Amino acid sequence: MTQKGSAKAQAWPLFDALVADAVLRDVNPWVAGGPAPSYAPDFDTLTKLLAVPLALDAASQSGVPALAIDVWVAYELRRAGLDPDAVWPRAQSPRVVDRDVLKFIRSMPVKDQQPLLDRLPKSGGVASASANILGKNYLKQVDVLMTSWQTGPELLISTKRMDSSFGKNAANRVEESYGDAKNLALRHPLAALGFMFGIRSTAYTSERAQFDWLTDLLVKLGREEDAYDACSLLVPEYDAAAPADDPGPDDVILDPDDVELDADDVEANDEAALFDLAEFGTEPEPAARKLPTLPRVTLRHDLVPDELSPARFFEVMLRVLLDNSTVAHHKRARELRSNPRLVSGS
Template identity: 50%
Template sequence: MPAEPSTKATAWAIFDRIVADAAPAGVHTNPWLRTVDRLTYRPDFKVLRKLLGVPLYLDAPSTTGVPALALDVWMSYELRRAGFDPDAVWPRPTDPRIMPGAISSLLDGLPQRERQLIEARLGRSMKGVAGSSASVLGKHYMKQVDVVMSDWDTGPELLISTKRMDSSFGKNAANRVEESYGDAKNLRLRHPLAALGFVYGLRSTILSTEPDKAEWLIDLLGKLGTEDDAYHATALIMIDYQADGVESPEDEVDSIEKADAETLFEIIDVATARVDEALAALPDIAIRHDVVPPQLQPARFLAIMANRVIDTAPVTRHREARRRREQAPVG
């Protein structure tokens, strides 16, 4: 009888099913919409709400990394919707979550038996070839980045850091933003052409329990996206739910770098993970767009990130992303 998977491994199984169901046979919807005078990006918030429900269903604390991981999975899913190479966007929708595109191409060209042997070896995390999190060298220090688009021949083309906070706002909110400002300077100075972004997931209870802190934090997030040498864009995702799960302890863990390192490559049995049961029981999650200023809306953020990657790359690269943007349906 297979062993019970860890909370994080179970979460990955559910996350993978959610994004796979949203893109049958790997075919994603086009997020771009063209109106008379503008081109807009339409995020798939239905998928985001499902992903955000997974940590609540599993009662996963922040120390597992699962609550923050939901944002990472959604961001990478949206970049695939925009038409970027699925193997170049990390985390990937399958294990290993981090793997250069050249390795993926090599695996695709191997006979099935050899491919399975090498994939099993990669599953044990061959350092420098595959991994579960991506660390990028900035000007002064290495920084773990949550969502990355990179390859050996290009270097980083997109770097997105995500943070998630569901409680302890007074203790931790300012620290998270201040740390992110320093991280932006560090990364931008070494990778000036890469699209650099910051996404903050915040539980809506801050609006009633600490309104002054919420006002200050929202204002600061907006200013972070206006610095010439920091982030190209920032986004706020205001998460509204009634359940009591996903609390942020004093020693908050909001990135997969620090969470459950011993289970990063756990092989899971989907039946044991009870994915179908989980999908049927995911709690209701709402996204509060009404309290988020226009400059922090996720749609604007994703449009800026996608456009920057396309516009700074040679015309011969990212052909599918260019095609999707150019052939956006008229609405």
Template identity: 50%
Template sequence: MADSTKSQAWVLFDRIVSEAAPDGAHTNPWSNSANGELLFEPDYATLERLLGVPLYLKANTQSGVPALALDVWLSYELRRAGFDRDQVWPRPANPRILPAPVASLIQSLPMKLREQIAQRVESKSSITGVTSSSAAILGKNYLKQVDVIMTDWATGPEILISTKRMDSSYGKNAPNRIEESYGDAKNLRLRHPLAALGFMFGLRSDILQKEPRTADWLFDLLAKLGQEDDAYHATCLILMQYDDDGAAPVDETESDPEGILEPGAEALADEDDSAAASTSDQDQSVPELPKVTILADLTPPNLSPSCFLNAMVTRVLGATPVNMHEQARQRRVDAVQWTT
């Protein structure tokens, strides 16, 4: 049976991330500006390659692949910042959700047993109560699937980022996306006030020509979502430019496929998709992908990925003791020392 679109996408996503961080060695995203401020420099080249995957596969919105490209990139950027591979979800290998203590336990086992357990864990996208292909977090009133998470049993959720994407029908769909996002923010913030809560919105750049007034309205609301005391700590805009040639047919009645989850529902969504993305194909090269360009210069500064990631990382480090997330702290120190 042919792989699903999402499982094909995972194979390509994993190869791209592996090439960007050979053997798990990530570049340091921090640099020191002329006035002494730390700057987070996102890896836009990797983002553009990841965004080319759903175009290459002609994956529509309902497949979940277009938005998944943003999730993969965000988790990759958080690892560049120095956070642990197994604490940031989705992980760069199957299973996508694996608690860090479970990963540590597997690594501590004798070699033969470790290989057996690892093989079983990696061959299944979901083991009830242990691993999953997606993550849901209980907010004040209901469970909600969250796209990018950093958590540990010892700390609870430390980063909660929701991503949404819109490539067409902007005036028709934008109000619903914003309304949903605001409700999600309040639900999560009230139960997890110390977690860094963020929202990233991927938007095709043709909105600037087709619906400029909608674009201005949307940019304004996105900024305000990051200014409310009980909403997101930071919000972000990704402006994507690409040709129509590679685009998949778009359902103009786009909807959020997750919605409000009942207990256990998150383990059922994509049971076989990420498991099918076998690491045995990692040595194969990434095919030539449709070109996607990030229009960073046209993104409002307060919604830039640089400001967003800086805010997320800074909030986490400010809310934890100095003996936690030591690698993330050291990366910032290294950036300052390199330029002084």
């Protein structure tokens, strides 16, 4: 088991338990008020997810700190009424598998379903721990997306996270994001394309010029007509030590060989092996898992411009998605947006 795979295998059950126990999981995220409904993200669940890598002392290189954001974004898309099986990473293992494959498995006799699900991580590309999408010029691992065989990619979201070494790595992250946007937008012009960046609050206090520069670039990046439809900024604040920094660049361009052999399959197998420890090979109920004491994480909303707010981000992404599809698609998402909930004082 690789160090990277091991860290993610430890993190996934914790992420799953937090999402399953989220108070707002089944609450309509659209809130009435003003000329149009507004989106109300579940920030309480986000802060808990962001605390998991700190509790596990997971290094940036493990992918777990960034994965916390991915899990939250996918959770919000499911809250908004999108097909849980079409939103990747899924809330259950395997994290990446076409929904039609799952429909086929569910059509089988009950006794055959679990054995088939257990075989998916070893099926040679049918299921994996991450999604590789072909852009105009190269394959790109996309962090959160919604897709199916019939529609192709309809929503593509890239995420980045920085907890230290802001001056050294911020420019590289923004440069990568520009390339990713062009690569994906040129091949999938109708897909809703978004970028979410998480940066620790110490960047504001210790490297203010770098923080302001990065924020300004994110705003401008979200205004490009042929790039991202929306960008968002998260600024977590916590007292624990930051995850150990990975001095190497993020994997942006995938080699052709990665199409045939997905290295992340190892992680999927690690996760499956962890669940095999449960009785009869089934995953324990989230409430039965013992969550570690999580460090306290808060969000500095005051440092985020309105144009980069997560609420606006989900509003724009969902609007583009629904505008670029027919009324026969995403019925649940349309219903939730058309019937926003009332809150106290509305």
